[in-house]
Amino acid sequence: xxxxxxxxxxxxxxxxxxxxxxxxxxxxxxxxxxxxxxxxxxxxxxxxxxxxxxxxxxxxxxxxxxxxxxxxxxxxxxxxxxxxxxxxxxxxxxxxxxxxxxxxxxxxxxxxxxxxxxxxxxxxxxxxxxxxxxxxxxxxxxxxxxxxxxxxxxxxxxxxxxxxxxxxxxxxxxxxxxxxxxxxxxxxxxxxxxxxxxxxxxxxxxxxxxxxxxxxxxxxxxxxxxxxxxxxxxxxxxxxxxxxxxxxxxxxxxxxxxxxxxxxxxxxxxxxxxxxxxxxxxxxxxxxxxxxxxxxxxxxxxxxxxxxxxxxxxxxxxxxxxxxxxxxxxxxxxxxxxxxxxxxxxxxxxxxxxxxxxxxxxxxxxxxxxxxxxxxxxxxxxxxxxxxxxxxxxxxxxxxxxxxxxxxxxxxxxxxxxxxxxxxxxxxxxxxxxxxxxxxxxxxxxxxxxxxxxxxxxxx
Amino acid sequence: xxxxxxxxxxxxxxxxxxxxxxxxxxxxxxxxxxxxxxxxxxxxxxxxxxxxxxxxxxxxxxxxxxxxxxxxxxxxxxxxxxxxxxxxxxxxxxxxxxxxxxxxxxxxxxx
Numbered sequence: 001x002x003x004x005x006x007x008x009x010x011x012x013x014x015x016x017x018x019x020x021x022x023x024x025x026x027x028x029x030x031x032x033x034x035x036x037x038x039x040x041x042x043x044x045x046x047x048x049x050x051x052x053x054x055x056x057x058x059x060x061x062x063x064x065x066x067x068x069x070x071x072x073x074x075x076x077x078x079x080x081x082x083x084x085x086x087x088x089x090x091x092x093x094x095x096x097x098x099x100x101x102x103x104x105x106x107x108x109x110x111x112x113x114x115x116x117x118x119x120x121x122x123x124x125x126x127x128x129x130x131x132x133x134x135x136x137x138x139x140x141x142x143x144x145x146x147x148x149x150x151x152x153x154x155x156x157x158x159x160x161x162x163x164x165x166x167x168x169x170x171x172x173x174x175x176x177x178x179x180x181x182x183x184x185x186x187x188x189x190x191x192x193x194x195x196x197x198x199x200x201x202x203x204x205x206x207x208x209x210x211x212x213x214x215x216x217x218x219x220x221x222x223x224x225x226x227x228x229x230x231x232x233x234x235x236x237x238x239x240x241x242x243x244x245x246x247x248x249x250x251x252x253x254x255x256x257x258x259x260x261x262x263x264x265x266x267x268x269x270x271x272x273x274x275x276x277x278x279x280x281x282x283x284x285x286x287x288x289x290x291x292x293x294x295x296x297x298x299x300x301x302x303x304x305x306x307x308x309x310x311x312x313x314x315x316x317x318x319x320x321x322x323x324x325x326x327x328x329x330x331x332x333x334x335x336x337x338x339x340x341x342x343x344x345x346x347x348x349x350x351x352x353x354x355x356x357x358x359x360x361x362x363x364x365x366x367x368x369x370x371x372x373x374x375x376x377x378x379x380x381x382x383x384x385x386x387x388x389x390x391x392x393x394x395x396x397x398x399x400x401x402x403x404x405x406x407x408x409x410x411x412x413x414x415x416x417x418x419x420x421x422x423x424x425x426x427x428x429x430x431x432x433x434x435x436x437x438x439x440x441x442x443x444x445x446x447x448x449x450x451x452x453x454x455x456x457x458x459x460x
Numbered sequence: 461x462x463x464x465x466x467x468x469x470x471x472x473x474x475x476x477x478x479x480x481x482x483x484x485x486x487x488x489x490x491x492x493x494x495x496x497x498x499x500x501x502x503x504x505x506x507x508x509x510x511x512x513x514x515x516x517x518x519x520x521x522x523x524x525x526x527x528x529x530x531x532x533x534x535x536x537x538x539x540x541x542x543x544x545x546x547x548x549x550x551x552x553x554x555x556x557x558x559x560x561x562x563x564x565x566x567x568x569x570x571x
Contacts, residue, residue: 131523203522
């Protein structure tokens with residue numbers, strides 16, 4: 001056990017830096033990992049007003065993030081600590097105010113979040129053409145990443161073997177070893193290389209090179225000259241996926257030590273377990289995407305995903321999939337926690353999602369934008385869960401009737417009031433602690449038999 | 461009337477995204493890198509090396525597009541996709557267009 005490092009106490013609460021926990025009256029309080037990073041940053045700098053840009057750099061290192069995200073996290077902290085704990089200094093930033101915080105209004109103690117925070121990304125650019133290489137490095141550095149470069153495939157391979165990178169941007173036509181050659185080496189030597197996602201950048205024409213790159217395990221393909229908006233979107237998306245893969249791997253390693261080696265093609269590790277599945281979807285995205293610039297849609301999706309992940313992480317859920325405007329999460333299967341807590345954690349995560357969305361919508365309305373809706377489905381039952389994939393692509397997967405049911409409940413919720421719908425098994429597990437309206441019996445989309453459906457009532 | 465040597469929109473975007481000072485340096489890099497590529501095309505043609513010829517033309521096309529040098533990119537693309545030509549006329553035209561393009565790029569990069 002490492003020595004416990006704490007800051008404070010400030011009045012009734014203290015921050016355990018090493019454990020990443022906030023204690024109020026000695027009890028741990030739920031806080032998303034971004035919210036925790038933000039609080040820690042504000043407390044460390046409490047002698048001054050901290051500019052928004054500085055906070056964003058600390059909390060989302062290496063990522064370009066909208067102010068909106070920061071405002072939502074500040075709102076979340078104020079709910080826990082009291083509105084006066086963090087002062088807004090218009091035009092300058094935020095400041096943590098100790099005396100006011102001592103009067104903090106406190107939410108009920110819940111299990112504290114444990115998410116890992118994202119590192120500043122290290123990127124490798126492989127391109128033999130000096131103009132292309134310099135420009136790509138420059139673009140990525142302007143996004144806040146640390147960038148190294150190589151001028152052929154062999155040099156890139158050597159660097160990949162000798163130091164860790166989060167992402168490789170790979171040109172195809174290069175001397176010594178070309179991009180295809182490097183991708184093939186990556187397949188042959190998965191131990192050293194398969195954790196590094198690859199985005200291919202090339203101005204080769206036709207679909208044949210794209211198809212071959214994808215077959216060889218590349219994450220994505222960008223045509224040169226590279227459009228900066230697309231570059232940022234694809235790089236962010238690849239880094240986020242890698243972050244999630246790493247985290248799921250960690251969780252599974254805790255669950256089944258030794259099982260998370262180099263997964264052979266088609267192999268699955270893990271087993272049968274009780275779990276709760278949560279599926280959440282951002283509503284009205286199609287209409288918004290048709291009426292606003294693409295960049296705004298990308299930013300909206302980015303902000304939404306960030307908020308949902310915060311809610312998931314704070315309740316210890318593991319992300320199964322992020323597919324554009326939807327996110328699937330499992331509670332229980334990969335968690336080292338006692339059985340029976342998963343349904344409650346999923347319901348709390350859904351509530352937190354709703355609260356974060358309400359704050360997010362308030363910010364949107366304040367800036368003249370249309371509010372967006374949220375649909376959530378939650379189902380519990382036995383699933384087969386584990387880590388599977390090929391050396392190029394790995395994923396934590398979860399299979400079972402509850403997975404299907406959660407997706408169908410989400411679809412049903414999205415088709416009506418945008419409520420949180422839960423199945424009978426989940427309701428039974430949380431009975432007495434949350435109140436629900438019974439919508440059932442309802443025939444879920446894609447199913448022919450009527451099953452029990454319950455709508456979660458808003459927290460009072 | 462022929463197309464502009466440099467597409468102003470592409471060049472402005474490049475400056476906005478990467479910074480004007482950086483783009484000025486990038487133009488200097490292009491000025492150093494392009495002549496060896498033209499020489500590579502001539503030597504590949506003399507040796508009958510179609511793949512080397514195509515690669516050099518491809519690099520020139522790629523860099524020209526980056527700066528919005530539409531005409532130069534078009535000429536390079538014809539050579540990239542056209543196979544080994546019968547004579548050096550295409551390379552000569554490409555080299556002349558490169559000189560014109562470079563003058564225009566330098567004027568835009570350091571007004």
